[in-house]
Amino acid sequence: MSAEVRALEPKAVWKNFADLNAVPRPSKKEERVIQFMMDFGASLNLETFKDAVGNVIIRKPATSGMEDRKWVTLQSHLDMVHQKNNDTVFDFNTQGIEMYIDKDWVKANGTTLGADNGMGVAAIMALLESKTIPHPPLEALFTIDEETGMTGAMGLEGGVLKGEILLNLDTEEDDEIDIGCAGGIDVTAERSYSEVLVQNGAIAFKINIKGLNGGHSGMDIHKGLGNANKIMNRLMHYNAEKYSIRIASIDGGSLRNAIPRESTAIIVLDDNQKKNFESNFELLATVIKNELKVVEPKLAITLETTDLPEKVMNEEDQGKLLKGVYAAHNGVYAMSASISDLVETSNNVARVMVKDGKIKIGCLTRSSVDSAKMDLAEALKATFELAGCDVTFSGTYPGWNPNPDSAILKVLKPKYEELFGEKPRVVACHAGLECGILGQNYPDMDMISFGPTIHGAHSPDERVQISSVQKFWKYLLSILEDIPEKGDA
Structure with a gap:
């Protein structure tokens, strides 16, 4: 061509x-x-x-x-x-x-x-x-x-x-x-976590989120598009409380300046909870797809059984991770008071990686007001530090x-x-x-x-x-x- x-x-x-x-x-x-x-x-x-x-x-x-x-x-x-x-x-x-x-x-x-x-x-x-x-x-x-x-x-x-x-x-x-x-700054949260052996009688599932539009984390942030990392975390948080699922791995998003389109996770739960879990998972997936159906008509959330991993994240560290990502702001934070219809400050929860005892979360925070950029970055830092993470700022550039x-x-x-x-x-x-x-x-x-x-x-x-x-x-x-x-x- x-x-x-x-x-x-x-x-x-x-x-x-x-x-x-x-x-x-x-x-x-x-x-x-x-x-x-x-x-x-x-x-x-x-x-x-x-x-x-x-x-x-x-x-x-x-x-x-x-x-x-x-x-x-x-x-x-x-x-x-x-x-x-x-x-x-x-x-x-x-x-x-x-x-x-x-x-x-x-x-x-x-x-x-x-x-x-x-x-x-x-x-x-x-x-x-x-x-x-x-x-x-x-x-x-x-x-x-x-x-x-x-x-x-x-x-x-x-x-x-x-x-x-x-x-x-x-x-x-x-x-x-x-x-x-706008100017921008990278906010990166990292921590290690303890792993425990998978118990007998457990079953593993793979969760896939795909079909989202994605797009530019600045120019498209006001469109209300789905963020695969936030959707995956919502699914995990709900089911962790209801069915005691344990996370083996998460791989969501890619580049910090792209709205995450896809995420994959491996989870484990007791086999005797399988039927109820599958039913309620589908209900929540349907709720999320209905919420986003206007802007994300191709969103697909799938669940399938997979090979059982040897280890999963311990319960305490998992709870901190899920609460931290849930609390982290994503999307428009403030509109400009001086320029009509301009997003002033925003954040993109761009990357979530959980594997082999290591967690890494990457965000790109933008603002046309430098002090507002740093204010949101500090809010994210506080959120992730409460989840036990070490947080670093890098790649800052002016508006x-x-x-x-x-x-x-x-x-x-x-x-x-x-x-x-x-x-x-x-x-x-x-x-x-x-x-x-x-x-x-x-x-x-x-x-x-x-x-x-x-x-x-x-x-x-x-x-x-x-x-x-x-x-x-x-x-x-x-x-x-x-x-x-x-x-x-």
Whole structure:
């Protein structure tokens, strides 16, 4: 299907997207895509270099007559979120993304697509290799590890970039212009637990939760989507009190910035409770599915007998775990008082692992207000410490404070109205864009973010709208034509 995608308009963008998607590019394993981008810049005889942390910078002189315009830094990240359906056989470390066209959308075959942020990368590549598009002096900044810590943006030193204006191409609705974003922090809870031998007369079950939508833990957190970790914990908590079940293992969720879609657990109980347990389990599963049927129509909760494990978690430690996860806040915590309909603070209970005497729980807490971010993180820490866990904070990054008086915004707003006959939505988003981090070392750089329409990011349902890419490309080219001259406000 790659050939069909390459034939889409604008061909220059889709061709580069297909080339990029042929390169495995998981976060923290970007060696191949870094080399791919270094080779790309060198093939164009453009100034190309890599900084100390692995970000790639490529510079292209202005076209004739635009030499006096301000330098523009075009920025997107090279890494992508790796998620796949359980029944999809795919190795992200060795395979390129398998794409196909579905009406006005490009999708992937059972995996994430990489449109976040591959479409931005592809558009920048198309500009760098063009010989006909008019533009000011350009500087492409391809950052690494945006999805799992933003270490590329954090590691970029001051004084490297020449741009006075930064266009971040990582927004996911084509009628939005982003002028602010949330910061985030990872909250990780860990502890050991005692195990006891399984007694005679016991039976084991495997519980599977799947079919949830999942999605971006920032942009989709307000949708009320199901969280597989919280659903599994609810099932466990109820049945532990009623039937004295014991947990052998739990494996729920994956990446901290993806709403958990799946969870699997092995539990043990007395064989003489089997019939009543199965009946009541099905009743609660039905209740949960009915609660979520509007937003999660494909939710499946299954129960099947399985091989009996040798050991299970002891009763006291199990009780602390289940109460801790039950009490941990998940979803929207506060809405913004200053920006209408903006989620201010949220948490995603992203990962729950219980196995071989070890518990690990991972959360991503976000907020556009740094003090509120830390307040919720401290609340989670207190919750998990009451459950006997050691709690650490890591990967913290700042938000991007909105500037409604931005000079480049005064270019983008009327340009959008002129091209598309309607006003754009000027917003701040609850995702983590790199602008806030970059602004720490480049405080005078005027920043803005926009992009094509991408739905289902961070999930195997990720898709990018073809007509929206055409709109985005037209908009980007028109913006570059109207970049102010050096010295202009």
